[in-house]
Amino acid sequence: MPTTNLDETARQILAAASRRFLHYGYKKTTMSEIADDCNMSSGNLYRYFPSKLDIAEMFVRVLRGEQVANLRTVLDAPGRTPAQKVRDFFLLKFKLAYERFHDNAKAFELSSALILERPKVALEWENAEGRVLGEILAEGNADGSFAIDDVPAITKILQNAAYRFTSPAVFHETDEEVLAAELNGVIDLVLDGFAWRSAHRDHGKAAAAGSRS
């Protein structure tokens, strides 16, 4: 709930801006228009946000909060094994990203514009989702289905392996069903990797390094 910290007026500004960002795009909405929507002067906006880009950043922060909360439901799903939750996590993440960006050029534009100027926001987003994924992995460690000693490292590896299915730039090329099927293929292989490591608990860095070069 990132909006909790915000003033009532700030929240009103954010709501007006969000509506226009999604409908007309980031570049085409002006500060004056946002101000008019809130029945205030454009100058007054700067008492609540340092710049237009910061409004966009807050918008994305809210979106991220919702998405992370959405992904977190995977954790609480009853009757699902950790392995199934890993799959659920990435399929849901893919679905959310696909639905947001496919046939929604405005959302893509806002995202691109923000990430270009504030790369840190993208990193924070990835880390926030990574924490959820890490909890799934920890759960698998606890019930013995996984055997992961460096959870953050494996989290990163999984995010890398699924990158193709979370990078919006590629979405326009391929159909959702096809991509989902390919994502399942990657998850299958990765989970088998976990199964192998779980059966050979002596893996660790030594074994991994040994198999290399």
Added chain:
Amino acid sequence: MPTTNLDETARQILAAASRRFLHYGYKKTTMSEIADDCNMSSGNLYRYFPSKLDIAEMFVRVLRGEQVANLRTVLDAPGRTPAQKVRDFFLLKFKLAYERFHDNAKAFELSSALILERPKVALEWENAEGRVLGEILAEGNADGSFAIDDVPAITKILQNAAYRFTSPAVFHETDEEVLAAELNGVIDLVLDGFAWRSAHRDHGKAAAAGSRS
């Protein structure tokens, strides 16, 4: 060797164009300049190439030929197991892509411009490399280290899993060493997945589907 099919004059044009593409960029080199380099009129270029874009396409085709030949050396490396060759393949592919695009905006521009208008070229490139990777997998099947029944499907899955490390758009953000280390992490996990499947030869589509949903 894609240039073998070409006329001597066509090869001269291609060489002149390639030099300018890499030095000044695709958009900034004009047909007149290429023609001047070859001591001919601009109109005469069209007796050898239908358009400027086709010169760029041929340039990329040559590049692809070299890259695939380069990757193919991985296959013939003596004393390497198939698993090691899978790693070699992707590390080499990453290194080649990184070196080509990092700090070489011109190569990136040419690639982007071409892929935008001729997406098929990118697909053909991926397929050509996939064939080499498929041969490595087949080798692993032959010596028993892998147990892959649908080699093309697994090839695609591997390419998807390594996408993060072959997509030039991301290269400018992260340092080569870090990316290579992360790629190794993905390969580790994927190879463990192969090991698991090799140890449980009854995997196949039924088992994979069963583990899902």
Added chain:
DNA sequence: CGATTGAACAGTTTATATATTAGTCAGGCT
């Protein structure tokens, strides 16, 4: 007569002028 040219055309890029907008701040309002 086939091979080549370069002027001509249509489309695009660049350069320039005009207009809009993000952000500031001295003052007005409550």
Added chain:
DNA sequence: AGCCTGACTAATATATAAACTGTTCAATCG
């Protein structure tokens, strides 16, 4: 006082004109 306004400015974006470039093809060359 504290909150808000709206004219102002520097910077960005849009619109318009000029220049250039990819491509064609009738005329020329060998």
